[in-house]
Amino acid sequence: MSEVRFGVVGFGNIGRTHVQTLVSGAVGRARATAVVSRQPAELPEGVLGFQSAEAMLESGEVDAVIVATPTMNHPAVGKQVLDAGLHLVMEKPVAMSLAEAQALVEAVPDGALAAVMLNQRHHPVYRQIHDIIAQGRLGRLVRYNWLMTAWYRPEAYFQVSTWRGTWPGEGGGALLNQCIHNLDVLQWILGMPESLVADARFGKFHQIDVEDEVTAMLSGAHGVTGVVVMSTGEAPGANRLDIVGDRGTLSYDGDTLHLATTEGSISEHCASTRDMFGVPSFEEEIVQPLEVGNQHACVLQDFVDAVLDGKPLSTPLEEGLGSVELANAMLMSAWLDRRVHLPLDAFAYQVKLEERIEKYGLRQAQDIDVHVDMEASYR
Numbered sequence: 598m599s600e601v602r603f604g605v606v607g608f609g610n611i612g613r614t615h616v617q618t619l620v621s622g623a624v625g626r627a628r629a630t631a632v633v634s635r636q637p638a639e640l641p642e643g644v645l646g647f648q649s650a651e652a653m654l655e656s657g658e659v660d661a662v663i664v665a666t667p668t669m670n671h672p673a674v675g676k677q678v679l680d681a682g683l684h685l686v687m688e689k690p691v692a693m694s695l696a697e698a699q700a701l702v703e704a705v706p707d708g709a710l711a712a713v714m715l716n717q718r719h720h721p722v723y724r725q726i727h728d729i730i731a732q733g734r735l736g737r738l739v740r741y742n743w744l745m746t747a748w749y750r751p752e753a754y755f756q757v758s759t760w761r762g763t764w765p766g767e768g769g770g771a772l773l774n775q776c777i778h779n780l781d782v783l784q785w786i787l788g789m790p791e792s793l794v795a796d797a798r799f800g801k802f803h804q805i806d807v808e809d810e811v812t813a814m815l816s817g818a819h820g821v822t823g824v825v826v827m828s829t830g831e832a833p834g835a836n837r838l839d840i841v842g843d844r845g846t847l848s849y850d851g852d853t854l855h856l857a858t859t860e861g862s863i864s865e866h867c868a869s870t871r872d873m874f875g876v877p878s879f880e881e882e883i884v885q886p887l888e889v890g891n892q893h894a895c896v897l898q899d900f901v902d903a904v905l906d907g908k909p910l911s912t913p914l915e916e917g918l919g920s921v922e923l924a925n926a927m928l929m930s931a932w933l934d935r936r937v938h939l940p941l942d943a944f945a946y947q948v949k950l951e952e953r954i955e956k957y958g959l960r961q962a963q964d965i966d967v968h969v970d971m972e973a974s975y976r
Contacts, residue, residue, distance in 0.1 A: 600626045601901045604659035606650050608634035612665035623894040627901045631658045654681040667760040668767045672697045685711040690777045691917035693768025696943040702915045712900050713917035717778040719895035721886035727786050735842025741823040747834035748775035756963040762805030764953040770807030772924035776827045781920035790815035792938045797931035802830025806957045813927050854884040
């Protein structure tokens, strides 16, 4: 095999983005050859259209499939792809619940590659933060906070869809859709917490059943604590991440990454100084991020290199479990009004989720004209 032929199931906003990325040539040794769309669509030259996933999977026209359907269909379509003996790239999140996501990971057969579209791991600043912490430049981690309120979505975003902002369609709102990116980066950089407590507001800013504002406090090993605030109803909003260690602090304001480090341990200075108002001396710098281009293309290129050259995947499907578990745990804490310990009881969560799926339904999509600029959706 000299190239990977990709099929895309789902031709909505993100499905179109993936097709355009492949057609543009941004991914080497890869091309889009087929699309499954519920509605008639104008496709690029050389891309075949199918009305069902089954027809495309049996066509012999694809080697790998990107699943870009509504979240509720991720597990079933992903399983179809794997059962057909094809490689899989799953859009985020892997599934609505940890139990469903785990089942899909366990279904990956030997010889098949399965990845998840964790594209923000290729965000240049987040990669730089990951490397700085891995190098131990902040020393023992103490605290972090992340203000994730730059994910503003107007009412029209939900009105044109039957599934967005519903329990049967997404299994959640801000946590499972927009902030799933941040939650993945959070656990990728800092690891999973041991427990958390969360307050969630459901339909605070929008006419939806699911959460559009969440505030959570996370507790980890060795006394590390964190606070995250998420919202899809604030404007202009902010993307502010601070990570504090015993030898310094990283601060990212959405534009610039600041690093302040001290030569000695802050805890040692605290215990030994005789200066009542003394503060350790710090060296401050603005960190220049690594240069990374199209994040979706980076994930797909990594996948192609794994298929053709046997390189290890940087975002295998199981890497998508952590963010789903964090989102589920925050919702569980809000529902129960108490602290939740991790690992999450996936079965207990599934029961609670299915109660809401049975109680609430999908919505009737409104036929209104909207302008779609996918570049504006990346925060």
